[in-house]
Amino acid sequence: MASKDNLYPAIVIGLGMAGAGAAVYLSRMGVQPIAFEKGLIGGKLNESPKVEDYPGFKGSGLELSQRLKGQLAENEIEVHDEEVVSLDRDLDSNLFTIVTTKGEYKAYAVVIASGIEYGNPTISGMEDVDSSFVSHKPLADALSIKGKGIVVWTDNDNGLYAAEYLAGFAKSLVLVVKDVSLVSKGLLDRISGLGNVQLVPGIVSKVENVGAGQMVTINGGTKGQESFEASKLFAFVGGMFQKPNTAFVKIREVVDDQGNIAVDNFSRTFVKGLFAAGDVQQKDLRRLSTAAADGAMAGIMAYDYVTDLRDSGKMKI
Ligand SMILES: Cc1cc2nc3c(=O)[nH]c(=O)nc-3n(C[C@H](O)[C@H](O)[C@H](O)COP(=O)(O)OP(=O)(O)OC[C@H]3O[C@@H](n4cnc5c(N)ncnc54)[C@H](O)[C@@H]3O)c2cc1C
Numbered sequence: 001m002a003s004k005d006n007l008y009p010a011i012v013i014g015l016g017m018a019g020a021g022a023a024v025y026l027s028r029m030g031v032q033p034i035a036f037e038k039g040l041i042g043g044k045l046n047e048s049p050k051v052e053d054y055p056g057f058k059g060s061g062l063e064l065s066q067r068l069k070g071q072l073a074e075n076e077i078e079v080h081d082e083e084v085v086s087l088d089r090d091l092d093s094n095l096f097t098i099v100t101t102k103g104e105y106k107a108y109a110v111v112i113a114s115g116i117e118y119g120n121p122t123i124s125g126m127e128d129v130d131s132s133f134v135s136h137k138p139l140a141d142a143l144s145i146k147g148k149g150i151v152v153w154t155d156n157d158n159g160l161y162a163a164e165y166l167a168g169f170a171k172s173l174v175l176v177v178k179d180v181s182l183v184s185k186g187l188l189d190r191i192s193g194l195g196n197v198q199l200v201p202g203i204v205s206k207v208e209n210v211g212a213g214q215m216v217t218i219n220g221g222t223k224g225q226e227s228f229e230a231s232k233l234f235a236f237v238g239g240m241f242q243k244p245n246t247a248f249v250k251i252r253e254v255v256d257d258q259g260n261i262a263v264d265n266f267s268r269t270f271v272k273g274l275f276a277a278g279d280v281q282q283k284d285l286r287r288l289s290t291a292a293a294d295g296a297m298a299g300i301m302a303y304d305y306v307t308d309l310r311d312s313g314k315m316k317i
Pocket of ligand 1: 013014015016017018019036037038039040041042043044045047048049050051052053054082083084085113114115116138157158159161162245248277278279280286287288289291
């Protein structure tokens with residue numbers, strides 16, 4: 001539903017699992033939001049080869065992504081194919097202003113669900129290797145490693161699923177797991193058991209160009225330090241190497257030192273009317289199930305907020 005002055009009751013930024021959840025909850029409860037998505041609906045789902053730990057679903061990330069897309073359409077949620085470049089608030093009117101690559105919009109409530117990106121690890125030699133040597137996109141880069149040796153470095157299940165998928169393309173795969181107690185044991189056993197996979201508990205400490213290829217050095221494992229030739233390093237390590245998509249948030253008080261958005265147990269930031277859901281939240285467990293739960297919570301809380309404004313006559317639409 002187009003609005004006169006581009007003013008809307010609620011706007012959702014990002015349509016991965018969290019943002020789609022928030023939008024669907026808002027719509028079904030009676031506040032129709034609009035949403036901005038700069039890439040593909042489904043977000044990280046489109047990079048997830050296999051999902052088997054989301055309750056009630058087993059299949060590819062793409063399949064679940066398509067279902068989200070269908071659900072948004074069924075609920076007639078207006079999706080704008082636009083990147084948000086700025087989110088600020090007007091202290092006088094208590095409205096949020098959102099500037100995108102295509103225009104300017106205002107809203108009473110905003111849900112930030114823009115996710116994170118895996119960054120490049122800051123390890124020795126990184127500045128010397130070609131930028132395409134490190135990848136975080138298993139689906140997009142699988143064909144380029146066909147018949148070659150690769151290293152996958154992870155500290156979470158996301159990287160394990162990526163490794164399992166990539167093992168179907170690579171000639172050999174060295175799986176570097178920072179702390180095996182932090183990943184699912186059954187999944188790790190299944191992948192370590194594949195004929196072309198070698199598990200090395202530890203961390204990647206160095207990358208270097210050697211002749212026409214690259215060498216990856218790993219600290220840990222039984223030998224203390226080992227080096228492997230690799231055509232690509234797939235890195236899915238969290239913590240300091242993760243980059244939340246929050247540069248556009250000009251209300252910097254809600255953003256922590258790492259760029260995550262701080263919220264309470266109800267996905268509320270301390271700024272009234274501003275909510276955050278999914279991976280972009282300051283939290284430890286970044287999974288589909290937690291993103292869905294955050295999204296639902298943000299949607300319900302945003303609905304309550306907008307309804308209160310409406311009931312008290314403070315809303316102009
Ligand atoms: C390889 C891989 C495999 C995984 N496998 C699993 C699994 O099996 N099980 C599981 O539970 N979890 C898995 N995960 C993690 C899971 O995918 C994420 O935790 C979850 O998808 C996060 O959802 P989200 O909505 O918070 O963020 P995202 O899915 O990242 O969505 C954020 C969306 O916001 C958009 N966006 C960002 N900035 C802007 C902007 N400025 N303007 C407009 N739009 C913007 C992005 O384009 C994106 O679509 C995996 C992750 C990866 C990378």
